[in-house]
Amino acid sequence: MTERPLSYRDAGVDLDAARRHTEGIAAVVAGGVDGFAGGVEMPPMRDPLLLGATDGVGTKLLLASELGDLGGLGQDLVAMCVNDLICAGARPVMFLDYLAVGVLDPEMTRELVRSIADACDMAECALVGGETAELPGLYSPGHFDLAGFSVGVVERDEQLGPHRVKDGDAIIGVRSSGFHSNGYSLIRRLRDEGDLDLAPSLLLAPTRIYVKDVLGAREAGIPINAAAHITGGGLHENLPRALPAGYGAALDRGAWELGECGRAVIQSGRVTEEEAFATFNMGVGMCLITSPNAAGELCDAIDGASVIGAVRQGIEGLDGV
Amino acid sequence: MTERPLSYRDAGVDLDAARRHTEGIAAVVAGGVDGFAGGVEMPPMRDPLLLGATDGVGTKLLLASELGDLGGLGQDLVAMCVNDLICAGARPVMFLDYLAVGVLDPEMTRELVRSIADACDMAECALVGGETAELPGLYSPGHFDLAGFSVGVVERDEQLGPHRVKDGDAIIGVRSSGFHSNGYSLIRRLRDEGDLDLAPSLLLAPTRIYVKDVLGAREAGIPINAAAHITGGGLHENLPRALPAGYGAALDRGAWELGECGRAVIQSGRVTEEEAFATFNMGVGMCLITSPNAAGELCDAIDGASVIGAVRQGIEGLDGV
Numbered sequence: 001m002t003e004r005p006l007s008y009r010d011a012g013v014d015l016d017a018a019r020r021h022t023e024g025i026a027a028v029v030a031g032g033v034d035g036f037a038g039g040v041e042m043p044p045m046r047d048p049l050l051l052g053a054t055d056g057v058g059t060k061l062l063l064a065s066e067l068g069d070l071g072g073l074g075q076d077l078v079a080m081c082v083n084d085l086i087c088a089g090a091r092p093v094m095f096l097d098y099l100a101v102g103v104l105d106p107e108m109t110r111e112l113v114r115s116i117a118d119a120c121d122m123a124e125c126a127l128v129g130g131e132t133a134e135l136p137g138l139y140s141p142g143h144f145d146l147a148g149f150s151v152g153v154v155e156r157d158e159q160l161g162p163h164r165v166k167d168g169d170a171i172i173g174v175r176s177s178g179f180h181s182n183g184y185s186l187i188r189r190l191r192d193e194g195d196l197d198l199a200p201s202l203l204l205a206p207t208r209i210y211v212k213d214v215l216g217a218r219e220a221g222i223p224i225n226a227a228a229h230i231t232g233g234g235l236h237e238n239l240p241r242a243l244p245a246g247y248g249a250a251l252d253r254g255a256w257e258l259g260e261c262g263r264a265v266i267q268s269g270r271v272t273e274e275e276a277f278a279t280f281n282m283g284v285g286m287c288l289i290t291s292p293n294a295a296g297e298l299c300d301a302i303d304g305a306s307v308i309g310a311v312r313q314g315i316e317g318l319d320g321v
Numbered sequence: 322m323t324e325r326p327l328s329y330r331d332a333g334v335d336l337d338a339a340r341r342h343t344e345g346i347a348a349v350v351a352g353g354v355d356g357f358a359g360g361v362e363m364p365p366m367r368d369p370l371l372l373g374a375t376d377g378v379g380t381k382l383l384l385a386s387e388l389g390d391l392g393g394l395g396q397d398l399v400a401m402c403v404n405d406l407i408c409a410g411a412r413p414v415m416f417l418d419y420l421a422v423g424v425l426d427p428e429m430t431r432e433l434v435r436s437i438a439d440a441c442d443m444a445e446c447a448l449v450g451g452e453t454a455e456l457p458g459l460y461s462p463g464h465f466d467l468a469g470f471s472v473g474v475v476e477r478d479e480q481l482g483p484h485r486v487k488d489g490d491a492i493i494g495v496r497s498s499g500f501h502s503n504g505y506s507l508i509r510r511l512r513d514e515g516d517l518d519l520a521p522s523l524l525l526a527p528t529r530i531y532v533k534d535v536l537g538a539r540e541a542g543i544p545i546n547a548a549a550h551i552t553g554g555g556l557h558e559n560l561p562r563a564l565p566a567g568y569g570a571a572l573d574r575g576a577w578e579l580g581e582c583g584r585a586v587i588q589s590g591r592v593t594e595e596e597a598f599a600t601f602n603m604g605v606g607m608c609l610i611t612s613p614n615a616a617g618e619l620c621d622a623i624d625g626a627s628v629i630g631a632v633r634q635g636i637e638g639l640d641g642v
Contacts, residue, residue, distance in 0.1 A: 036408035048363040098419065
């Protein structure tokens with residue numbers, strides 16, 4: 001052997017730092033970190049379906065890094081997954097995260113995992129594990145990616161979806177907390193070119209988690225027929241996914257507030273209103289569809305909820321935005 | 322408006338390519354891509370636990386890209402997750418993938434998703450969805466990352482683990498298919514420096530999926546007490562996780578073949594044998610622990626399985642490697 005032996009650390013992977021990281025997060029991970037897989041008890045149910053959803057936070061994490069504030073990304077990550085599950089009426093029961101970094105920074109990863117754990121509390125689901133991958137050569141130092149995965153359960157006959165929706169149903173828009181986690185490639189470009197003037201707290205406002213809103217309303221006996229999480233592609237792309245074939249949405253553009261983020265994008269003068277509505281949530285982070293009779297009660301039960309339109313047979317896509 | 326309006330595509334995100342991609346993968350994703358979350362029926366069980374596992378393929382994907390062969394990465398990804406689940410005795414029922422790219426290449430992503438779907442077939446679990454994220458600014462063109470998530474189910478009283486293991490139990494080593502998906506930062510460095518001479522088919526051999534081996538043996542009535550998936554950190558790091566506190570493993574280093582990959586690492590002369598065993602699986606991809614009486618039957622039932630040692634009370638960690 002003519003050269004000194006190589007260790008795994010020489011190759012850029014610091015297993016000791018990885019272990020310190022594991023110890024740091026053990027306290028916030030339900031089920032501990034000893035086994036090969038974390039878990040939860042299956043709640044007693046009649047005829048359960050298991051649903052899964054996965055998502056990342058997109059390039060919002062690049063803006064968060066640039067602004068030095070990663071504290072909201074955990075909520076973004078959990079929200080992007082669990083808000084999809086509740087569109088099917090499923091109760092999130094389990095969450096896992098995948099964090100990939102160029103160089104492990106135990107303090108940064110602990111902050112991220114802590115924010116994920118806090119968001120799981122908000123969503124009433126268990127953080128049962130995760131993977132922190134140190135990938136020298138794929139991510140530059142300081143760069144990272146974050147993906148999440150959530151599992152929910154729903155009784156087969158209690159699933160929400162297009163099959164429950166009827167002509168004339170009310171469409172309730174529920175206020176978003178800002179841009180949520182979509183459209184950040186465009187947001188960053190507008191900002192870099194000096195055309196978007198928003199405070200960091202608005203730019204990075206964590207994605208609202210609608211789990212308690214939606215499941216709470218159903219538990220209180222308020223019917224919901226379908227729901228749409230308004231993510232990339234905005235209302236145009238996402239609301240039709242909650243509607244049966246041959247039905248569209250007649251929306252009243254004046255019935256809700258765009259919010260500061262939506263207004264700022266339009267005021268930038270760089271994006272047409274049409275493009276803005278096809279990219280951002282424009283103030284509506286979740287749409288709920290219910291019978292006209294239940295609409296008032298549902299709006300009263302959820303903060304920032306208002307009737308924004310109605311389901312109409314024979315309309316193609318959206319009318320009014 | 323003094324400049325032409327910006328579109329989302331101007332900012333580097335090609336939604337049309339994303340849609341073509343979605344159509345391309347729809348055929349291989351169980352449950353379709355219409356809803357917000359994919360799902361499976363919960364199998365009828367007495368007292369089920371839901372277990373989750375997440376992992377990536379690490380820097381093996383950089384080597385696969387360099388060698389122009391991504392075809393095995395889907396199996397690596399699925400294996401890294403489902404092999405963890407079966408260590409608890411869980412049956413994988415659901416898989417989702419997260420693929421992050423700098424620039425979407427529909428052909429490449431289709432090849433990856435196809436290989437993931439094929440591997441889910443091998444693991445007898447459903448690919449219910451996934452996320453393909455186009456993240457300009459985080460990944461260079463051609464670069465990508467891949468994470469997987471799997472959910473398994475197990476009856477509470479049929480869980481495998483240290484609680485079942487007894488003094489004198491046999492340790493069965495099951496042959497690996499190569500490096501699996503660990504240690505590639507070191508492998509790439511050895512290779513770059515001309516010290517590791519292995520054919521691409523050996524360097525990139527997909528990770529063996531042990532689901533049918535382990536669940537099949539149990540279904541045939543062959544008892545297994547605990548199992549350890551030998552990943553990063555090798556036998557030293559992973560085998561003790563299957564043992565109760567105060568117990569260790571007495572291994573017979575001559576009882577199994579290192580395989581071509583393990584031998585090549587040691588023959589490189591750049592890595593001590595100790596370091597090699599603390600980094601790579603060295604020929605053993607999965608350890609199964611069973612009573613001495615059942616060891617012969619278990620070895621007969623699984624291809625490449627042999628007794629490599631025994632559980633001993635009072636030993637610290639591993640003895641013999």
